[in-house]
Amino acid sequence: MASVKATPGHRAAGWRPTPLLATSLALGLLAALAVGPAWASAALPEATPVAGVTDPATEPEPDPETTPAEEPTPTDDPGGDPEPTDPAPETTAPPPETTPPAPVTTTPDVPPAPTTTAPGPGATSRPPTPRPPVPPVRPPAPGPEAPPPNPLGVQVTTEDVTVTGAYWNAASTITTLRVTVTNTGIAAQRIRLSYRLPEGLTDAGTKGCATTGLRAYRCGAWTTAPGARFSSLLRLRVAGNAWRQMPLSGSVQVAAEAPGVAGEATDDQGFAVLFPPGPPVSGISLDADEVAFDISGAPSTLTVRLGNTGEADAAGQVEVVLPAGVSVPTPPAGCVAVDTTRTRCDAGSVAAGRTVELRLPVEATPQAQREAPLSGAVIGQLDPRRGPTRQVQMSFRITAAAALATPVVSPPAPTGSQGVLSGGGASHDGPMTSVERTAAILIGVSALLVVLALVLATTSLRRRLSDRVAGPTAAPTD
Template identity: 60%
Template sequence: MARVDVRPARQPAGRRVASLLTASLAIGALAAVAAPAGQGGAPRPAAAVAAATDPAGEPVGGTPGEPSPTDPTPSAPPSTLPPPETSAPAPTPTEPPEATAAPSTGAPTTTAAPPPATSPTPGADRPAPGRLGVRVTTQDVRLTEAYWSARSTTTTLRVTVTNTGEVAARMRLAYALPPGVTDAGTAGCAPAGGGDHRCGAWETAPGARFSTLLRVRVDGAAWHRMPLNGTVRVSASAPGAPGSADDREGFAVLFPPGPPVPGIALRAGEVAFDIGGNASELDVRLGNTGRVDAAGRIEVVLPPGVSVPAPPAGCAAVSATRTRCDVGTVPSGEAATLRLAVAATAEAQRAAPLAGAVVGRLDPRGGRARQVQMSFRITAAAALETSVATPAPVGSQGLIAAAGPAAFGAGGSVRQAAVALIAVSGLLVALALGLAVASLRRRLAAPGDPAPPPVPSD
């Protein structure tokens, strides 16, 4: 009987190669499908609309908000002049004056006109928009001794604005005046009610800096309301840049000691909070320039958010913002010195500079009491921080977006995740092809199968 050589049939190598290729292509297809889906679930950060970075709360004196449709529209930005330490010209406004708006003066000049911004094509790859930034600084309204003999005093408030961003931006300026202080006709600005004033918008190049003078009038009876504080606010925006950048700074209305009364002298130092916001000290000196001894009393009045947390011996809190101290008998020709620890909330420090007030009183034996009062300045290092635009949070709530920057780095995004998946699938495909080629080479290099033995005949 003939023997039959039965050996297991060898599976072709092509099947294994096909399996590897199929798995790799499936992974690549899933990655390609995941990329559009992830991008569709989360808008690109460049197209997001960011919220303005206003500090929390409102500073003393009120903060002007954005103009409403019923607010008056100024015809031009306020008249500008070079900053104190530079002679560079100020920017030129881009909006033409309106016939029905408030009066305006000559337009400021600019060093370089920014290129017109273009609207990006939806879905097209483009670099991230430049960062917005703005900084405003103010000087104080300082009154001289002449204030006490005038019915009102007209003076100026100097404001300096700097474009601290990376793009050309449109600046808008607004300011709030405290009670007893009114605008004296600042060109390019118009009242908006409640002490608020708004000025026209103008373009500024990155790094541009300029100053303007706001004309204000202080009423002859305003000293009864001290301390007086106001606020200046500047907003920067640019086409193609998300959100806006805002900065604000307070200003103090500082009164000299008075009304002038013979026989008494009063001086108060400045309060300055460091970057840590730690408590500072206020020094007050009450002098007796009369001929007889007198009992002395000092009263400190602070703006909201600023207080004396632990009054020393002889002092007591009359209210949340008022502390009264008895300094004892002040001999003729001498002075009493009072030192108080003063604290401030973070909101009050951001609103600085602010003003406080001290009231000095002397009660001589057998004579009339004498009293004067004055303002002092409150500053804080926290108010010097530059404000920039912060985009609003964007992204999908899916798995890739949930991984966030920890998975994809500080600038991680859905697009980067998709690229990473596609790259991994490409490596798998290359590996599969390499294995297939190696398998084929081994098969071709192997010796041929030996011929089957002859079958013996019967």
């Protein structure tokens, strides 16, 4: 059979696309390699985040309170000197709390540069390993400077005025109110103390304190060191008929100032006057739990228990009296709101020797929670079928976590970028930078080269397929 010869044109057509395809692929690969670093750098901000790690400072344990022999002496006259009936109020002044020293920052050890020696005869010299480049540290963008910390600071806490059962057999009762003051600033301060008493309570001759009218009293000033704390006992007299005015609450205020520092720091704290159930009456018992509001300020619950300790069944009734700002938002079944601070509940028939329990929802305004602790009152009554009506009343305590919360002062957050990329990525709505424009151009050129290479490869493949379909042409026989 005669051999088939391909024409020179077909051979040229079969070899022509191969160099062109290889050239296009090489150009596309080079463009991709050139674009890769620029593309990666364009996706990240120019600055490299630098994370600093510091060891947390260890806070010292608070010093235990010690009781000195004498109280802090006021440095000025409060304006009066009432005759004291007892020795000076007890005070407590522990040594000032010391601030832990700042942690010592040490420079990290830098490994020494490798020393190079001339290679001996026959040895192969190895080039030194280049050190990785250190990323540049970019200073934070300028922004508003944080205000300097206030060197003044003061805090006051109080305990309750608790009246014992002996109150019901006395014309009046003398009790005490413990007040604790702490210098929370960073400078020596002069702290002034004042307090306001509710109706039915008067000062019983606290040394260094004098009345300013309207049941308000002002004491002298104490000079305290930073971190110093002292306690003082205020002597108070509770009138024999003060229980008729319950609930009763008062407040204590402190103000601190320092030489050369403008303004003053203030704080205030309320206190509750708590009476036991009474006046004592046989055949009835009354008890109420404390009401506590958590830091969220959500409504709480008041639980009241009314007991019949007599020998006959009786109709029970409970009346709850709350201070201003505290109320029962939705009275439960059997209860009705008499006014904004008074709610009356029908306890039904209470059998002899039995106790009924009532639960009422209670809410307080933010201002009332800041003034806590406060006190409320409960009045219990039993009306038997035969015999006189029996009635007693008592106080209960109202506390709130918001009264002890201290606002946290923090520097304002930066409004501009600080060179740190957030976990969710960065958004960019402004005009493109020069790096981003260059990256976009290179990406476009690379895409065009890849498309061109694909077109050339497809064209070459189609030509080869068409040549195979046409088949070889046979040469004429002799």
